[in-house]
Every structure is written in structure tokens, then in C-alpha cells.
Amino acid sequence: MTGPFLQVCQRLQMPALMRLKLNRKLYRPAPPHPPGKRGAPRKDGDLFQGSRPETWGKPDASWNGTDWRGKPLSVQVWQHLHVQQARQVEVTVFRVLREGANGTKRDPRKSWFVWVGEQELAPGEVASSYRYRFSHEHSYRFLKQDLLWTKVHVRTPKQFERWSLVVASAMNQIVLTRSLGQASYCPWERRRDRVTPRQVRRVMAGILSQVGTPARVPKPREKSPGRPTGATGMKAARFDVVRKPKPVPKKPRKRA
Structure with missing residues (x-):
């Protein structure tokens, strides 16, 4: 999840459900600027980070039910959050706790998700909706590898x-x-x-x-007359290649 990606989702009005890293920093809306106080108003509110439970606060909503295996499932919801790279895009964070999971990397008990979209996503649909991600990934791979979507x-x-x-x-x-x-x-x-x-x-x-096909049988090409005398073809438009900048090496820290 990056700021430019969230901005594109908002501009295209495309909802998206994504995994959220435990240490990803999000922020609540900035408080109103006190009248008469000098200085620029705050751009971000209080911190929200999954790895720091003291920053969670009281969830805006919660839901308890069962998953597709019939095991207990609980979901907590925090709304009106944003990242610093896209402050104008509000996201919703879900914390999903599955007690019947194995606790492995492929089947974790605790999972964090983020939702961006104009319509709200019901807490009970988070776990079931994210399962469609695997079919989407295989579909894109099939379009690229077998149907040559990106080879043209x-x-x-x-x-x-x-x-x-x-x-x-x-x-x-x-x-x-x-x-x-x-x-x-x-x-x-x-x-x-x-x-x-x-x-x-x-x-x-x-x-x-x-x-068969409803199209007509192609006609013979015969001999093409070619370009008329004196005609010149237009050169194709050329565009600069967008390249990623080289990463700047980090300076070693000085030991005290």
C-alpha cells in the first residue's frame, strides 16, 4: 500500500482491499487549529500503528461470527485514517482474529487489512472477500503468459x-x-x-x-499498388523512457 496507489484508486473510483503491514504508520484526522495560535496547523492527527497497541484506541466498530470453516472469527474496525503520502484519501483498517487458524505464515491467527473505497465494507465480508485475491492473481498471470496480454x-x-x-x-x-x-x-x-x-x-x-465463425471468407490481397509517387511516411512519435532512480546508499551511523 503506497500513497500514489491510493490516489489512483480514489481518482478511478476503484475500491481495493489490501493487506496491511504491522508496522505501517497511519494517522487520524488532524485536530482543528486553535484560534490565535501561531504557526502552521497540524497536517496529521494521532498515530495509528498495528505493532503498537497503545495507539489503537477504541475501535469504531466490531463484529463476531464464524469463518468459512465454522471457526470463531472476530473483526475490529478503525475508520477515517490516512497515510502521510496521501492525506486526502481516507482508509479503513480491519484487524481480523481467527481462533481456529494454525498460526503459521500461510494461515495466521491475526491479520491486518486496509480498505479504500467510497462504499463501506462490512466487517463480516473482509475475510471472505480477501480470499478472491488468489484467483485474481492467477487470472492476471494467465492473461500475461498464455494470452500474451503484455507481449503486444x-x-x-x-x-x-x-x-x-x-x-x-x-x-x-x-x-x-x-x-x-x-x-x-x-x-x-x-x-x-x-x-x-x-x-x-x-x-x-x-x-x-x-x-466456425460468422466472419466472411477473406478476399485475396492481389498486388498492392504501394504508396503514390512523392508520398513520405510520418515517423513514429518517440517518448522518453521512465527509469527508476538509483537508490541512494545510506550513510553509516557514527558510533558514540
Whole structure:
């Protein structure tokens, strides 16, 4: 979670549920500036940090219930917080406590989440909503690796947007084809009741050849007349490459 990312989410009106580091510093709204007091008003209020329970204060809301396994689940909510890099973006922090968890890194008992969005997220939906993150990550990986979403060479954002629609259409066709149950397995893959999009993609060529297409048969190109005499092509627009700055080495601390 970074300040620029929160600003983009607010500008695009895109809600997001993210993990929160235990030592991430957030702040409450700044108190009003006392009249007659000299100096600039405060920009940040009191500190809120998950690793320091004394900074939590009383939660704005709490919820108790059960998770998808039927184990006890409790959620605490703190609202109207922000980070220093994006003070105009308010976020909500959730502390999820699962007593039936194993306590490992993959299955922790305590988890911290942050929510950014105009609509409020119910405390009981935090744990179940975050589980969709894994399917989203695998979907993006499938779009990049198998459908070549980011491998296309285009020059303008409009061209990439058109290519993204083509990739999305191909993804929809693969999802609809999963109901047919046809798949191609590699020797190391196990056969399961539910096939994966990658296994379906391997047999899409045979399925599409049987289904056909509503498009007309392409006409022969014949011999192209080429460019007229005296015509000159326009050079493609060039843009500077945005590179990350080199990290500044930290100076060693002097020992007293």
C-alpha cells in the first residue's frame, strides 16, 4: 500500500482491499487549529500503528461470527485514517482474529487489512472477500503468459486498450468452453473434475474449427499498388523512457 496507489484508486473510483503491514504508520484526522495560535496547523492527527497497541484506541466498530470453516472469527474496525503520502484519501483498517487458524505464515491467527473505497465494507465480508485475491492473481498471470496480454507491441494507449478488449474476449470464450469438459493434459498434470483455463486453451483450436465463425471468407490481397509517387511516411512519435532512480546508499551511523 503506497500513497500514489491510493490516489489512483480514489481518482478511478476503484475500491481495493489490501493487506496491511504491522508496522505501517497511519494517522487520524488532524485536530482543528486553535484560534490565535501561531504557526502552521497540524497536517496529521494521532498515530495509528498495528505493532503498537497503545495507539489503537477504541475501535469504531466490531463484529463476531464464524469463518468459512465454522471457526470463531472476530473483526475490529478503525475508520477515517490516512497515510502521510496521501492525506486526502481516507482508509479503513480491519484487524481480523481467527481462533481456529494454525498460526503459521500461510494461515495466521491475526491479520491486518486496509480498505479504500467510497462504499463501506462490512466487517463480516473482509475475510471472505480477501480470499478472491488468489484467483485474481492467477487470472492476471494467465492473461500475461498464455494470452500474451503484455507481449503486444503497440504505440498508443488506444491501441493497447483495443488489444485488451481482444484478450478479454478470448478469455470469455475460454471460460464458456469450460462447461464442455474438454481439456488437454500434460503428462505431469492430474486429471480433476474441474479443468483449468490453461488446459482448455490447448484444445480451443479444434473447438473453434468445428464451431466456425460468422466472419466472411477473406478476399485475396492481389498486388498492392504501394504508396503514390512523392508520398513520405510520418515517423513514429518517440517518448522518453521512465527509469527508476538509483537508490541512494545510506550513510553509516557514527558510533558514540
